Amino acid sequence: MEEDYEAVLCVKPAVHVYRVPPRASNRGYRCAAEWQLDQPAWSGRLRITAKGKTAFIKLEDKTSGELFAQAPVEQFPGIAVEGVTDSSRYFVIRIEDGNGRRAFIGVGFVDRGDAFDFNVALQDHFKWVRQQNELAKQAENPDQAPKLDLGFKEGQTIKLNIANMKKKEGAAGNTRPRPAGPGGLSLLPPPPGGKSSMPTLPSGEQLPSSLPAPTRLPGTPITDSPLSWPHPAAAPSAPATDVWGDFTKASG
Numbered sequence: 121m122e123e124d125y126e127a128v129l130c131v132k133p134a135v136h137v138y139r140v141p142p143r144a145s146n147r148g149y150r151c152a153a154e155w156q157l158d159q160p161a162w163s164g165r166l167r168i169t170a171k172g173k174t175a176f177i178k179l180e181d182k183t184s185g186e187l188f189a190q191a192p193v194e195q196f197p198g199i200a201v202e203g204v205t206d207s208s209r210y211f212v213i214r215i216e217d218g219n220g221r222r223a224f225i226g227v228g229f230v231d232r233g234d235a236f237d238f239n240v241a242l243q244d245h246f247k248w249v250r251q252q253n254e255l256a257k258q259a260e261n262p263d264q265a266p267k268l269d270l271g272f273k274e275g276q277t278i279k280l281n282i283a284n285m286k287k288k289e290g291a292a293g294n295t296r297p298r299p300a301g302p303g304g305l306s307l308l309p310p311p312p313g314g315k316s317s318m319p320t321l322p323s324g325e326q327l328p329s330s331l332p333a334p335t336r337l338p339g340t341p342i343t344d345s346p347l348s349w350p351h352p353a354a355a356p357s358a359p360a361t362d363v364w365g366d367f368t369k370a371s372g
Contacts, residue, residue, distance in 0.1 A: 125171070126170070126171045127170045127171075128167065129170055129242075129244075130168040130241035131165065131166070132167075132234045132237070133165045134231075135163070135164065135227055135228065135229055136160035136228045137188075137225055137227060137228075138227075139156075139161050140154070140155065140212055148203075149202065149205065150204060150206050151226060152206050155210075157228070160228070162188060164182050164188060165179075165181075165182050166180075166227070168238070168245075170245050174193065175193040175194075175242060175246075176191070177227075189215040189225070191213040196242045196243065200213065201214075201242065203239075208232060208235055208236075209232055210228045210229075211227050212224055212225070212226055213225060
């Protein structure tokens, strides 16, 4: 199914085709000196397609899409596509007619960016072809694939710091219960390293070891309750007078 599918890799709307004279030596092609750049033999669009692992460079008419020539490419870089030595916008491709006849023609791009895209499209395709070939070899010979060795080598050791683990476990198990306050409420312990609430004394002075006993007032016991001042004694009441005395004496 993949062999029948044809993918389009690149399309360039404006290219020129030139006649290339036979190469007299092994040196590269030179377009400026040997081609008639101002008189192209044909102009149209270029399209690169891929069918399986083979790429095809197709020269087509801009309007009708009729095929002018095509060059199958089975390897890049290779003899099917060569760049010229004096420009990056021109290439020499080998076209075939399907009957075994081949010819070399020159192809030139108007824009330098189009020539760059043409080159990159072929590079990416054959990079994918190499990856597919490597995967196929690994599938045929899985034993030859590199294996990941996670075992210890001879003399190799590792070190585990268990002391820190024990300290952490001991710290988690030595939690002290919070003291309970009145009413069953738990009180938070004082913060570590907190400042003391004791007053600071000048250097050389010390707090007395014992506080003096509270002063006892006359007639008042010393208790834990707030100090009660003595109330003034009530004045003795005057003896009641007998308002009926005179009548009593009179009757007597």
